[in-house]
Amino acid sequence: MKALQVRAPGSAQIVDVPDLDRPNSGEVLLRVDLVGMCGTDLTTFRGGNPMVAFPRILGHEVAATVVEGITGLGVGLAAGTAVTVSPYTHCGSCPSCRRGRFNACRNNQTMGVQRDGAMTEYISMPVEKLYAATLSRKELCLVEPLTVGAHAVARGRVTARDTVAVFGCGGIGLGAIAGSAFLGATTIAIDMDDRKLEVARKAGAKHLINTAQQDLHASLAEITAGDGPDVVIEAIGLPLTFRAAVEEVAFTGRVVYIGYTKEPVSYETRLFVQKELDILGSRNALPEDFHQVIRMLEAGRFPVDDAVSAIVAPEEAGRMLSEWSESPGKFTKIMVDWSC
Numbered sequence: 001m002k003a004l005q006v007r008a009p010g011s012a013q014i015v016d017v018p019d020l021d022r023p024n025s026g027e028v029l030l031r032v033d034l035v036g037m038c039g040t041d042l043t044t045f046r047g048g049n050p051m052v053a054f055p056r057i058l059g060h061e062v063a064a065t066v067v068e069g070i071t072g073l074g075v076g077l078a079a080g081t082a083v084t085v086s087p088y089t090h091c092g093s094c095p096s097c098r099r100g101r102f103n104a105c106r107n108n109q110t111m112g113v114q115r116d117g118a119m120t121e122y123i124s125m126p127v128e129k130l131y132a133a134t135l136s137r138k139e140l141c142l143v144e145p146l147t148v149g150a151h152a153v154a155r156g157r158v159t160a161r162d163t164v165a166v167f168g169c170g171g172i173g174l175g176a177i178a179g180s181a182f183l184g185a186t187t188i189a190i191d192m193d194d195r196k197l198e199v200a201r202k203a204g205a206k207h208l209i210n211t212a213q214q215d216l217h218a219s220l221a222e223i224t225a226g227d228g229p230d231v232v233i234e235a236i237g238l239p240l241t242f243r244a245a246v247e248e249v250a251f252t253g254r255v256v257y258i259g260y261t262k263e264p265v266s267y268e269t270r271l272f273v274q275k276e277l278d279i280l281g282s283r284n285a286l287p288e289d290f291h292q293v294i295r296m297l298e299a300g301r302f303p304v305d306d307a308v309s310a311i312v313a314p315e316e317a318g319r320m321l322s323e324w325s326e327s328p329g330k331f332t333k334i335m336v337d338w339s340c
Contacts, residue, residue: 003120004317004336007055009047010325012318017057023124028077029067030085030125032338034141034311035118036061037321038171042328044113045321051113059117059336060087060110063140070127077132084140085118086129087111088284103151103284110284119317121338133294138311139304141335146293146302147285148258149175149235153183154289155282156231156256160184165220165229166205167245169196171333172258173235174307175293178203182296185231188223190216193329202303220248227251233282234258239265246271246279254278311335 003017023029041058043049062085069079077083090097090105097105111117133140149172158164164180166173169191180187181204189200192212201208209219220228228250234241237259245255246267255277272279296302309331312320317336324331 001121002314003057003116004059004314005055005057005119006045006052009054010045010322012045012058012321014314014318015055017120020122020124023068027124027126028070028130030062030064030083030123030130031067032062032064032118032121032123033082033137034063035059035336035338036141036145037317037324037334037336038145040110040113042321042324046325049113056112057116057119058112059119060112061141061144061335062087062111062118062123063137064118064123066130067122077127077130081132082135082137082140083130083132084143084290085111085123085125086131086285086287086290087117087144101286103286108284119314119336119338131290131294133298135294135297136304137339138308138335139297139302142302142304142307142333143290143293143297144285145171145333146175146178146296147289148172148282149177149233150179150293150296151285151289152176152233152235152256152258152282153179154286154292155280156233156254158183158185158231162186162230163224164188164231164233165190165248166200166233166235167191167241168235168259169193169200170235171307173233174200174203174302174332176233176235176258177205178296178302179292180231180233181205182292182299182301188220188229196332199303199306199332202306204301216244217248224250228253230254231256237261239263243267246275246277249275249277251275252277254280256280256282258282308333308335311337313337313340 094106189205
């Protein structure tokens with residue numbers, strides 16, 4: 001069967017891999033329909049992901065179809081059922097797993113990163129990693145990336161009483177914006193690209209701040225009557241925005257970091273104490289985040305078509321990766337159609 005494989009940095013091509021005729025023990029055979037590409041895939045293509053060994057098959061944002069139904073053990077999935085997948089593993093024994101926070105497993109292996117991913121015609125997945133929903137294939141393909149932002153919202157304990165500011169309107173930031181708005185929070189989207197901010201508005205942002213044109217502090221002060229946001233979610237990964245999150249959040253507020261910077265960050269640490277802040281990291285997603293995002297998409301609360309920049313055939317995926325690498329701001333989400 002065909003697969004999209006990054007052979008070396010800057011080189012992605014369709015290759016032949018062994019056929020997958022039957023599922024692995026305890027797993028379900030899936031026919032892959034759509035696979036999304038995210039910033040992690042781009043970093044891998046560029047050769048900048050230290051967790052990736054080449055060659056590597058990309059892909060962890062998946063819409064697929066059950067090939068052969070399965071019943072028993074409290075599970076019923078009929079052949080033809082449309083599903084998305086959780087692409088993570090967990091060991092069950094590390095401190096995170098013992099606390100029930102499997103998303104942060106010390107020994108996690110994400111599809112397309114530490115192990116081969118879903119950019120191929122068929123995959124075999126454990127049944128507990130599958131989520132069926134009454135969604136289109138495009139919507140199913142968006143579930144996993146949106147869960148990363150939704151998990152950050154959960155980490156920030158966001159409620160309808162909160163004002164939430166989100167730095168970054170890429171795929172992950174949009175998940176945090178939509179997730180906050182879905183809970184009823186007053187949501188502020190922050191970016192430097194008007195096109196991305198417009199998508200953020202459709203995802204539920206009540207206020208938009210373009211920091212290339214507006215003063216961040218003055219804008220947030222005006223929106224929040226001088227208090228600052230109750231929750232700030234950082235989805236960019238720059239020292240500047242890491243610091244701004246702490247500087248702009250309200251006293252006794254919560255700061256949630258999703259990405260991480262490629263260089264050290266220097267803080268005015270007195271703000272941690274004076275404001276008595278909760279500083280939180282956020283990684284991957286839990287089952288409840290998948291269910292929350294599915295509910296949000298089923299309710300029609302996300303601008304699916306606006307968030308997807310292009311859908312291409314597998315043979316075009318390598319070229320799209322090159323274009324994306326050359327112009328990263330040009331694309332929000334690229335999907336590869338394996339059903340064609």
